[in-house]
Amino acid sequence: MAELKLRGVRKSYGNAEVIKGVDLDVGDREFVVFVGPSGCGKSTLLRMIAGLEKITAGELMLDGARINEVDPSERGLAMVFQSYALYPHMTVAENMGFALKIAGLPVVERDAKVKAAAEVLQLSHLLERRPKELSGGQRQRVAIGRAIVRQPKVFLFDEPLSNLDAALRVNMRLELMQLHERLAATIVYVTHDQTEAMTMADKIVVLNGGNIEQVGSPLDLYARPANVFVAGFIGSPKMNMLPVRVLSANTDGVAVALPGGASLVVPVEAGPLAPNSELLLGIRPEHIRIADAGQFKGEAVLAERLGGLTILHAEIGEKTRLVVQTEGIDTTPLHSPIAMQADPSRCHLFAADGKALAPLGKTGAA
Numbered sequence: 001m002a003e004l005k006l007r008g009v010r011k012s013y014g015n016a017e018v019i020k021g022v023d024l025d026v027g028d029r030e031f032v033v034f035v036g037p038s039g040c041g042k043s044t045l046l047r048m049i050a051g052l053e054k055i056t057a058g059e060l061m062l063d064g065a066r067i068n069e070v071d072p073s074e075r076g077l078a079m080v081f082q083s084y085a086l087y088p089h090m091t092v093a094e095n096m097g098f099a100l101k102i103a104g105l106p107v108v109e110r111d112a113k114v115k116a117a118a119e120v121l122q123l124s125h126l127l128e129r130r131p132k133e134l135s136g137g138q139r140q141r142v143a144i145g146r147a148i149v150r151q152p153k154v155f156l157f158d159e160p161l162s163n164l165d166a167a168l169r170v171n172m173r174l175e176l177m178q179l180h181e182r183l184a185a186t187i188v189y190v191t192h193d194q195t196e197a198m199t200m201a202d203k204i205v206v207l208n209g210g211n212i213e214q215v216g217s218p219l220d221l222y223a224r225p226a227n228v229f230v231a232g233f234i235g236s237p238k239m240n241m242l243p244v245r246v247l248s249a250n251t252d253g254v255a256v257a258l259p260g261g262a263s264l265v266v267p268v269e270a271g272p273l274a275p276n277s278e279l280l281l282g283i284r285p286e287h288i289r290i291a292d293a294g295q296f297k298g299e300a301v302l303a304e305r306l307g308g309l310t311i312l313h314a315e316i317g318e319k320t321r322l323v324v325q326t327e328g329i330d331t332t333p334l335h336s337p338i339a340m341q342a343d344p345s346r347c348h349l350f351a352a353d354g355k356a357l358a359p360l361g362k363t364g365a366a
């Protein structure tokens with residue numbers, strides 16, 4: 001069992017508060033990913049869990065017991081860093097077994113644990129090599145192996161893949177997902193890469209400026225971002241955001257005037273919205289299609305043809321662009337008039353404070 005609970009956790013450096021009261025549950029065997037822009041506090045929060053940074057206020061619990069004051073080495077957590085921090089003069093086997101040696105484990109037990117971890121990580125044939133004789137991906141696996149042999153309650157990963165090239169990163173991502181399954185481990189993982197978060201996490205924690213913006217499964221965050229920040233952060237290419245004006249609201253949703261003059265009814269709760277209020281309309285590029293007729297008219301000015309899909313950039317007004325994602329190789333001619341149709345049921349509306357209007361039915365209205 002390994003459950004973490006954070007309650008009202010804060011961190012200040014002098015007068016600067018960088019973690020501003022975080023409440024979070026990490027369930028047993030859950031793969032939880034902290035994601036957010038540079039400087040939002042991801043690493044600080046992870047290091048506080050590890051015990052490498054003091055917690056200024058709040059409570060950190062592991063399996064029901066407060067561990068704020070427990071020494072890092074006694075917490076039963078193992079951290080894997082971005083820089084692998086391997087000992088250059090030691091072999092792979094010695095690097096992996098070092099913590100066990102320090103802990104005074106007999107050689108036979110130590111060797112057995114190193115061998116078992118090496119097998120899981122496909123490092124068995126490299127045990128006698130030194131770090132400089134390994135590729136980046138192999139070094140990262142050794143760093144993970146060093147954590148595995150300690151059989152920690154929770155694995156903490158701080159951007160472990162960011163030193164690897166793109167192809168290797170994709171491979172290691174898959175390996176980490178398999179490892180999570182094989183070890184049935186609880187993992188807290190920091191990244192600024194939303195694709196890593198979307199593909200690996202059971203639960204994503206989106207951080208911004210020391211606060212949690214939203215916690216949810218990848219698909220929750222994709223389908224129901226709580227605010228503009230999460231909507232813009234999750235999903236690639238990014239969600240289109242268009243300024244719109246409220247025309248009316250009724251039980252079908254909120255009708256808004258679009259740039260270009262057409263209107264669209266988004267099935268969301270109006271709440272206290274007044275006519276003429278200004279909102280942001282969010283539409284993911286994959287929820288718009290090129291059509292004979294549609295709510296948007298303009299012309300494609302740029303096409304990114306990626307083989308399996310095409311990303312079209314269309315101008316729909318002065319300084320207003322719409323990004324449209326289509327399947328396969330799209331042959332829409334550039335600089336000719338086209339129409340685009342958005343699926344209203346997949347659209348999002350955000351109020352002036354950035355919060356998403358609730359989808360119809362969520363609060364009981366039909």
Ligand SMILES: Nc1ncnc2c1ncn2[C@@H]1O[C@H](COP(=O)(O)OP(=O)(O)OP(=O)(O)O)[C@@H](O)[C@H]1O
Nearest residue numbers: 013016018036037038039040041042043044045192
């Ligand atoms: N030792 C420190 N003293 C003062 N401020 C610090 C210290 N460590 C971190 N900070 C500040 O705390 C904030 C959060 O930093 P942190 O490293 O946790 O961000 P991050 O989200 O991990 O960013 P990145 O993705 O760039 O690594 C930043 O504004 C940073 O400047």
